[in-house]
Amino acid sequence: MGNGKRDARGWSVTALYMALIPYAPTAAFVSNVLDARWWPLVLALKQPLAFDHAGLIVQARERLRAKSGYTALPMFILNAPFTLTQLQQTYEELMGVELEKKSFRRKFPVDELLDEVGEGLPEGGRGRMAALFRPKKGVESYRFLRSFGSGD
Numbered sequence: 001m002g003n004g005k006r007d008a009r010g011w012s013v014t015a016l017y018m019a020l021i022p023y024a025p026t027a028a029f030v031s032n033v034l035d036a037r038w039w040p041l042v043l044a045l046k047q048p049l050a051f052d053h054a055g056l057i058v059q060a061r062e063r064l065r066a067k068s069g070y071t072a073l074p075m076f077i078l079n080a081p082f083t084l085t086q087l088q089q090t091y092e093e094l095m096g097v098e099l100e101k102k103s104f105r106r107k108f109p110v111d112e113l114l115d116e117v118g119e120g121l122p123e124g125g126r127g128r129m130a131a132l133f134r135p136k137k138g139v140e141s142y143r144f145l146r147s148f149g150s151g152d
Contacts, residue, residue: 006051018060020077068094069147072113072139080134081117084110087133091148099148107148113139 004011023038030036039047041061045054068074074090075082088104114133121129 012051014056016056016060018063020064020073065095070144072135072142075113075135076140081120081132082134083130083132084108085130095148097148104148107144107146109144112136113142 006012006014041057045057049057064073068091074094075087077094078086078090084105085101087108088099088101091104092099110133113136115136117132117134119129120132121127
């Protein structure tokens with residue numbers, strides 16, 4: 001992306017990359033930056049960012065929201081093993097929508113994408129025992145025929 005309006009000094013080009021990485025404290029990794037840290041999205045967008053960087057963050061978030069609706073991406077954010085409820089909650093969080101449990105379970109191809117690895121208590125140790133899953137090998141680029149949140 002580039003144009004002559006992004007920077008008052010003249011034409012500039014930006015290559016925007018998005019990566020999903022686990023949270024880790026930054027102090028041990030970034031010694032040459034005074035204030036490197038993780039920001040919740042809402043707070044990050046309130047910071048005085050250079051040029052059109054707030055817009056770029058919004059574009060990346062929208063791309064993540066859209067991609068979550070038609071790919072298996074959200075299941076790779078979770079620590080395995082996980083329950084189907086945790087998987088659904090991850091899809092909901094990334095997509096910004098509430099999904100009906102019955103519809104999610106019907107549309108999500110568990111047999112194609114997940115290996116059942118036993119039973120256990122959900123994260124936090126409360127509730128009843130639930131089936132635990134992890135992603136199957138080789139399903140990273142899987143795409144759904146229809147996006148979640150679209151009509152049946």
